[in-house]
Amino acid sequence: MRRLAVVLLVVLAAHPALAQGFLTPEGPVAAAQREHLIRVTMVTMIAVLPVLIGVPLILWRYRRGGRGAYRPGFDFSAPLEIAMWGVPAAIIVLLGTWLWQSTEALDPYEPLGTDPLQVQVIGLNWKWLFLYPDQGIASIGTLAIPAGRPVRLQLTTDTVMQSFMVPALAGQIYAMPGMVSDLNLMASRVGTLTGANTQFNGTGFAGQQVDVQVMTPDDWTAWVQGGTTAPSLDAARYARLGVAGTTAQALQALSLPDSRMHLTAPGLFASVVARYHDGAPLADRDQPGAPGFQPESTP
């Protein structure tokens, strides 16, 4: 038992930074979300506390055998009625206003500044592929961004539905085949964060994480440079990524030294989205992530 407790403490102390929720925000969006959470909680407490405090008191004071007054016919009181409806209603008016403002302000489709870094995200089973069209590189399972610069992600999947989230930076957005969704985020500090897919998509789901590297602008430029000399992401290699498997398995199958590849086809993202709209049915062997998928068959 003591050993267990010691192990627990060590585990807790050794990894303080590993739990990366939005309660320890690393960017302006997550920070605003945390602030919103706190004020909503505080205000709602106005309605919650009377119950938490009042119920034990009432149960004690009006217990059978107790000395509290007994009024078996008490079934209406106008002031009480006004308070019961009025206070929650007032709270909701306030919270509703805030909800409106914050939802507008933190709309994930709104860029966080001028000249955001454009990244295209393709969800695959069970890994994320990031394309940097302007830089001409791609990255599997690792999202590298410069600190302090707004980032605009455009997301789709080339398999089932998924949901992309880096909690320390911003909330999640669904990614769906044949469709494009947007997520804008920004990191304030250099650091290593974790992102994840939160929408269950099969046995590899729990391992579909993202290594988010927030770098200084110089480091990031160097990282991008390294990518342009990496092996290129051609059609055959892209098709191989469609086979269900982890990031590590994909890197191994393509014999890549690290996550980076050279992006030679700038239209890859658009063509992945368009694949599902060409008016013809797709055979199982042409559906990435499916058990029947055959990478060789994809054109």
Next chain:
Amino acid sequence: MSGLFGHLDWTVTPFAAAIADPGTNTFVAAGAAGLVVLGAVALLGFLTWFRLWGPLWRDWLTSADHKKIGVMYCVIGIVMLARGVAEGAVMRAHQAMALNGGPLSAEHFAELFSTHGTIMILFVAAPLVIGLINIVVPLQIGARDMAFPVMNQVSLGLTAAGAALLMISLVIGRFETGGWSAYPPYTGRVFSPGEGPDYWIWSVVPAGIGSMLSGINFAVTIYKCRAPGMTYMRMPLFTWTALCAAIMLVYAMPPVTVSSLMLALDRYAGFHFFTNDLGGNMMNYANIFWMFGHPEVYILVLPAYGVWSEVSATFSAKTLYGYPSLVIATMAIAVIAFTVWLHHFFTMGQSASVNIAFGIATMIIAVPTGVKVYDWMATLWRGRIRMTVPMVYLTGFFILFVIGGLTGVILANPTIDYQVHNTLFLVAHFHNVLIPGVLFAMLAGIHYWFPKVFGFRLHETWGKRAAWLWIVGFCVTFLPLYALGLMGMPRRSSSFADPAFVPLQLVAGAGAVIILLALAATLVCYGVSIRQRGTLAVPFGDPWDGRTLEWAMPAPAPEWNFAVIPAVAARDAFWAEKTGGDPYVAPERYEDIELPRPTALGLVICVATTAAGFALTWHIWWLALSGLVGIGLAVMVRAFATQTTRVLPAAEVAVHHGRWLEAVHTARGITRDAEDSPANRGLAAPDTEVTP
């Protein structure tokens, strides 16, 4: 061969897997399957040994008595609860060890959360709620039965068929892995080619149709079968909530039936409603599914609120505070509940204005809900509170439900939902409203109305042990999940890489042990009470000094409920008689009573539906066709039946009722001090403490 057995062969049982690949994972699966088989064998043996087949057939399976049907619903609910809780505990145990792995395979874990969720919503919460409504509503409104007693049987049969298929899936083949919501395209044919999603579809579709029929039945019963004088504003609150739930069932169940059948068309017939290609769109599925899914949770929780209204008034010996407010709040919730479904997918990429509209609509529900909670507090205020088992549950409900309400208001904010959607925060939230909200109310309701159906009370001490264990177990299991969710742990994770999750996971795992004890204590409570039914008997029918009509008759309530249909003059009808006159007077005259004859229709439909569902799952076409034809034939044959009722002569009623009245008049009532003693035979004396 393949034509005869479809896709079935001997390798589909978990036993084969356990032999081929021994290990914790396969042993857990084989053990669960073994339990189902053993349980079935034990049940058959028990029935045969004690020669119970005859009574089971005559008194239960073919009965159209609403109370019997209600009890059978509750039995399904409790049996499935045992399975669901066991699965929950296995998942918690697995996740507690799931740092970089865990004992179960990822697929097995996925099957567990999918069956658990489907079972808990559709085959635990719904049957308990529908069962309780069945038992109580006709008694509260002064009716002899449901408006359509035989259709009631059919509803039960359809629900039982869905539950049966879920049990079969434990032994034969695998269940779906995409969660209780079964989102395509993952559950489509391309990505889930096996039998799993088909098991899900054919469990959900019959249960959905059955529940919709129940809704029609309840609504018509409440509209048409009330005793004279039982105006709407005199109906007990439980009946009001049942009415709202009934209307909601009628509107909310068809969407899930439709979305499931569309998914079936995709899977079986190559349609493209929800596929990736050819214009299919999974967003449409999410939309239709949650048009059912959100109202469904209010269908479950409104009758639970009804239970709290009855319990709080009875056990504080007071009139319900704010009856009109409670009625208005109930109706308001029922209506608004249909306008908020989009909050289940704020993160799907629609515009901010859409999210704002649905977010605010969601928050508005908190107002009538808050009013209800305050109304119950005001009911207790200046009462004379007796801490009986239902009151212990009510206490747990008060404290825990407001926390669930708080997190609900938090989730209604799209901004925050973007962060905690699909995480354990959400899992904590919905368990927080479903367990203290629905499950506690159902357990409290069973304790409260049990004596009315079976003629004896449940054991108070064991009941209290169970209640406290549920409350503590809930807190230890689920409150840590809020923190884990805020730390970013996704739901449905079979493993995790972040050691920071471990401590709270261990706490939650320990909580699951307490919950297992709570379940055990609940079952022990029922067992002990059955053994001590002699001392716990309350034949005079009013063990709690009740206020509403159901307490005005013997316990167990006779098949015909009321010897004569009462004339209602006040809101708390029985209470008014007790305080204003003599509730136990013989009527001037008795009349013949018409009762529905027993019929096997419900049972036949249950068996045929189970067979059809199983056959569709395994592509055994001849059997599927036979099952469907069987259903049609059964209904047609029934349509030709002319002798559907039997008459109970007035003389017989007079004898039965007279004997009871006589016994009541020679007995001595008890005060509330003796409520939990063998002296409580169900006759309440005016209470000296409460009438100074």
